[in-house]
Amino acid sequence: MNIFERLQHIDRRIMYALLVVAIAAPLIWRINLPVVVTPAVRGVYDTFDKMPADKIALIVVYWGAGTVAETGPETAAMMRQLFMQNKKFALLPFDPQGSKFATDSAKALAKEYGKKYGIDWVHWGYQPISNLVPLLQSFPGNIKGTFRTDAYGTPMDKIPMMRNVNTLRDIGVVADITSSGELDTWIAYVQATYRDAKGRYRVPMVYGPTAIIAPEGFNALDAGQIQGMLMGMKGAAEYEKLLSAEGFATRAAGALSTSHLLIVVLIILGNIGYVMSRRRGEG
Amino acid sequence: MFTRYLIKPGAPQWLWVLGVIGDFLLFGGILFAFLQAIPARFRRPFIVTLTFLAGLIYSVEFFWPADPKTQMNFLTPLRLKLGEATKVVYAFALGLGTYNLIRFHGSNLIRKRPGWHNNLAFFISFAAMMGVGFWAYYAPSSKAAANAYNMLFEGIVGALGATMFSTIGFYIVSAAYRAFRIRSGEATLMLLAAFIVMLGQVPVGAYLTSGIPSGGVLRNLRLENLSYWILSQPNMAAQRGIWFGIEIGALAMALRQWLSLERGSFFEREL
Amino acid sequence: MDHATWPTGTLVGLLSILILYKIFSARMGKELFIRKIPGLSAIEEAVGRATEMGRPMVFVPGIGGLSLATLQALSILKYVTSIAAKYRTRIIVPTIDSVVYTVAEEITKDAYTAQGVPEQFNPDDIRYLSDDQFAFASGVVGILNREKAASNFMFGLFAAEALILAETGHQVGAMQIAGTPSILQIPFFITAADYTIIGDEFYAASAYLSREPTLLGSLVGQDYAKALIILVILAGILTVSMPPLHLHGALSFLNHFADWVNWFK
Numbered sequence: 072m073n074i075f076e077r078l079q080h081i082d083r084r085i086m087y088a089l090l091v092v093a094i095a096a097p098l099i100w101r102i103n104l105p106v107v108v109t110p111a112v113r114g115v116y117d118t119f120d121k122m123p124a125d126k127i128a129l130i131v132v133y134w135g136a137g138t139v140a141e142t143g144p145e146t147a148a149m150m151r152q153l154f155m156q157n158k159k160f161a162l163l164p165f166d167p168q169g170s171k172f173a174t175d176s177a178k179a180l181a182k183e184y185g186k187k188y189g190i191d192w193v194h195w196g197y198q199p200i201s202n203l204v205p206l207l208q209s210f211p212g213n214i215k216g217t218f219r220t221d222a223y224g225t226p227m228d229k230i231p232m233m234r235n236v237n238t239l240r241d242i243g244v245v246a247d248i249t250s251s252g253e254l255d256t257w258i259a260y261v262q263a264t265y266r267d268a269k270g271r272y273r274v275p276m277v278y279g280p281t282a283i284i285a286p287e288g289f290n291a292l293d294a295g296q297i298q299g300m301l302m303g304m305k306g307a308a309e310y311e312k313l314l315s316a317e318g319f320a321t322r323a324a325g326a327l328s329t330s331h332l333l334i335v336v337l338i339i340l341g342n343i344g345y346v347m348s349r350r351r352g353e354g
Numbered sequence: 355m356f357t358r359y360l361i362k363p364g365a366p367q368w369l370w371v372l373g374v375i376g377d378f379l380l381f382g383g384i385l386f387a388f389l390q391a392i393p394a395r396f397r398r399p400f401i402v403t404l405t406f407l408a409g410l411i412y413s414v415e416f417f418w419p420a421d422p423k424t425q426m427n428f429l430t431p432l433r434l435k436l437g438e439a440t441k442v443v444y445a446f447a448l449g450l451g452t453y454n455l456i457r458f459h460g461s462n463l464i465r466k467r468p469g470w471h472n473n474l475a476f477f478i479s480f481a482a483m484m485g486v487g488f489w490a491y492y493a494p495s496s497k498a499a500a501n502a503y504n505m506l507f508e509g510i511v512g513a514l515g516a517t518m519f520s521t522i523g524f525y526i527v528s529a530a531y532r533a534f535r536i537r538s539g540e541a542t543l544m545l546l547a548a549f550i551v552m553l554g555q556v557p558v559g560a561y562l563t564s565g566i567p568s569g570g571v572l573r574n575l576r577l578e579n580l581s582y583w584i585l586s587q588p589n590m591a592a593q594r595g596i597w598f599g600i601e602i603g604a605l606a607m608a609l610r611q612w613l614s615l616e617r618g619s620f621f622e623r624e625l
Numbered sequence: 626m627d628h629a630t631w632p633t634g635t636l637v638g639l640l641s642i643l644i645l646y647k648i649f650s651a652r653m654g655k656e657l658f659i660r661k662i663p664g665l666s667a668i669e670e671a672v673g674r675a676t677e678m679g680r681p682m683v684f685v686p687g688i689g690g691l692s693l694a695t696l697q698a699l700s701i702l703k704y705v706t707s708i709a710a711k712y713r714t715r716i717i718v719p720t721i722d723s724v725v726y727t728v729a730e731e732i733t734k735d736a737y738t739a740q741g742v743p744e745q746f747n748p749d750d751i752r753y754l755s756d757d758q759f760a761f762a763s764g765v766v767g768i769l770n771r772e773k774a775a776s777n778f779m780f781g782l783f784a785a786e787a788l789i790l791a792e793t794g795h796q797v798g799a800m801q802i803a804g805t806p807s808i809l810q811i812p813f814f815i816t817a818a819d820y821t822i823i824g825d826e827f828y829a830a831s832a833y834l835s836r837e838p839t840l841l842g843s844l845v846g847q848d849y850a851k852a853l854i855i856l857v858i859l860a861g862i863l864t865v866s867m868p869p870l871h872l873h874g875a876l877s878f879l880n881h882f883a884d885w886v887n888w889f890k
Contacts, residue, residue: 417628417629418628419628420628425628427628444723444724447722447724447727449723450723450727451722451726451756452723454723454726454751454752458752461749469771511757514763518759518762519785521789522785522788522789525788525789526788528792529788529791529792529795529816529817530816532816533815533816533817593808596808596811596823596824597808598851598854599824599825599847600825600827602825602847603806603825603827603828603829603847604693604806605637605640605641605644606644606828606844606846606850607843608693609641609644609645609843610839610840610843611693611696613645615648615843616839
């Protein structure tokens with residue numbers, strides 16, 4: 072086998088070993104590269120920024136341990152902005168692992184910013200995903216009737232920040248952070264259809280998917296159904312830059328860069344081998 | 355259905371569960387007996403009529419204008435109840451899946467087929483998770499139960515799920531290396547688009563084209579802007595196009611199923 | 626959307642009428658053409674490959690419950706199993722959902738019985754693995770590796786585990802045919818599988834494989850429906866792109882012509 076044929080058939084174990092080095096090395100020896108903020112991420116920041124202080128944000132958490140590296144920083148960055156701007160939020164998890172991760176994150180950030188549970192943030196309790204559609208049909212018109220207690224069993228009426236939160240109109244932003252694509256369900260059942268005595272209310276929505284499912288979000292972004300989107304870990308790094316608060320995403324952005332570069336280099340090598348082999352064959 | 359009238363409110367939960375199971379058995383039995391009793395040539399028309407009526411509930415409920423205040427029409431309560439009934443049917447099916455697992459792994463274990471230790475591992479894990487799960491549920495204040503549950507669920511199940519998810523990163527490398535070859539004009543175009551998006555989606559892309567001005571027309575040549583354009587324009591248009599096709603296909607299939615026009619699979623079985 | 630708005634109801638109604646009209650006219654005996662779909666044509670080749678190699682096939686009907694996409698996948702399973710039964714080739718069907726497992730078991734048993742070889746049906750080859758996505762994926766990976774599958778069919782709804790299954794199939798040397806309406810997984814199948822069925826080709830599979838007039842008519846109806854949507858989109862683009870009209874008299878109603886696109890909001 073000549074060099075060009077070898078280049079076309081690099082042992083995948085070598086590629087995997089190189090990938091491990093490409094990811095691990097920048098985590099140990101930090102690489103600082105510029106992070107450029109995209110319009111989609113700017114949209115997330117601006118949406119929370121413009122949210123009236125008398126409303127709360129709803130952070131929907133539907134991700135697990137598998138995607139914690141991407142969706143964890145996204146969730147943390149959103150909570151950070153809300154705490155920084157003295158705005159309140161509720162957590163609504165549909166995954167038990169995501170619930171724990173998000174709660175731990177909220178507690179750590181609350182401690183950092185001197186915020187208190189029940190006054191600045193609340194946990195509405197884990198809901199099984201099979202209950203999503205019935206929940207979306209009932210909670211917009213009657214939040215306290217749907218979520219009678221928080222995650223710790225405290226009646227909603229007894230929680231200070233929930234006193235004036237009764238319907239979807241009291242929610243300023245819905246943030247859907249997910250590793251599965253159920254954004255369409257939220258748009259269809261909540262954003263596009265909610266109507267009460269005061270008329271139609273299209274709650275602003277932002278989206279925090281993993282990078283794999285992010286391309287699907289551009290449909291909703293372009294249609295104006297969502298006002299902003301984070302694209303996985305890189306989106307979270309851009310968001311952290313906007314908040315001037317370095318988190319895991321910023322630190323790991325270097326690892327992201329080297330791993331993508333490695334893939335590009337391997338593809339180029341494979342193509343060099345392919346083209347040269349073809350030329351030799353034709354010659 | 356009869357359970358509501360036979361069992362008084364406040365009765366123990368197990369009585370309600372028995373009552374619901376009894377309702378299902380009663381109506382299931384009546385339906386089964388009816389199907390057996392009617393002549394064979396009437397069975398298919400009966401099933402077709404039943405299917406049509408069941409689908410009609412959902413169709414009419416969707417198209418009938420709803421009261422703007424309640425967002426409900428006269429069929430919405432029935433649809434919601436049917437949705438709950440479907441969940442109960444699914445719960446019964448879970449028992450079937452568990453039976454299949456036990457039968458398959460049990461027969462391999464009993465016959466000591468090659469790899470029987472994996473089947474033993476299944477039973478140990480199944481028993482452990484079930485036991486600890488029930489323990490944590492019925493003793494919510496027990497710290498030992500909570501710790502055991504966390505160790506198994508988050509420490510093992512969660513970690514294993516994250517590990518499997520992480521293998522995708524490795525597989526992407528080998529799949530991309532193998533697939534992106536300059537075999538044709540379209541393949542070359544796809545390769546270029548992949549390079550732009552891969553590099554534009556990470557900080558190194560911005561670094562590589564940092565020499566290009568960030569204002570004016572030339573800014574469109576910066577990798578992060580090119581990448582964003584590809585994702586937000588051609589990618590979005592292509593996805594929308596595919597979506598239209600998929601959803602129309604799904605509509606057609608749903609119509610065929612509802613009106614019993616579907617052919618193939620077991621839709622033409624003798625009843 | 627909980628209930629149809631006027632635009633939705635009108636559009637769905639029109640599309641349904643188109644599809645049903647073509648179904649019924651096809652049943653009247655009209656000959657209809659369907660273009661070649663390479664992935665579906667290769668199914669028989671994949672089964673033949675497994676037969677020659679003496680290795681089993683694996684058919685993964687996706688990770689959805691008993692949804693439309695899974696029903697379509699199961700109808701393809703029936704076709705694949707019929708050929709497998711004819712060639713006496715083993716087929717393993719791992720499922721993630723208990724209800725899908727029961728339906729898959731019935732389908733494969735029927736297929737073997739229809740081919741006159743009910744004794745070839747092995748109930749242990751239809752397996753419920755787990756309802757957890759990655760537990761299911763690791764189970765399928767184990768099956769592909771242990772059984773050294775010669776052919777791997779992946780039809781139905783898939784999520785992140787799509788690449789895991791496809792790449793494992795490639796590593797064991799299986800011929801792979803994949804089809805999914807999950808748009809985001811299509812790129813992964815294209816890179817790792819030999820044939821990929823994209824978008825509504827997936828829903829056309831049952832028509833393509835059976836050539837049943839009803840199903841072919843439905844396919845033509847779908848194409849008409851797509852043409853209608855394209856016309857609506859073009860009309861929308863034209864009306865919002867044109868400059869404002871300032872007509873008077875009897876034609877003044879046309880000044881608000883561009884507003885018709887707002888009816889869809």
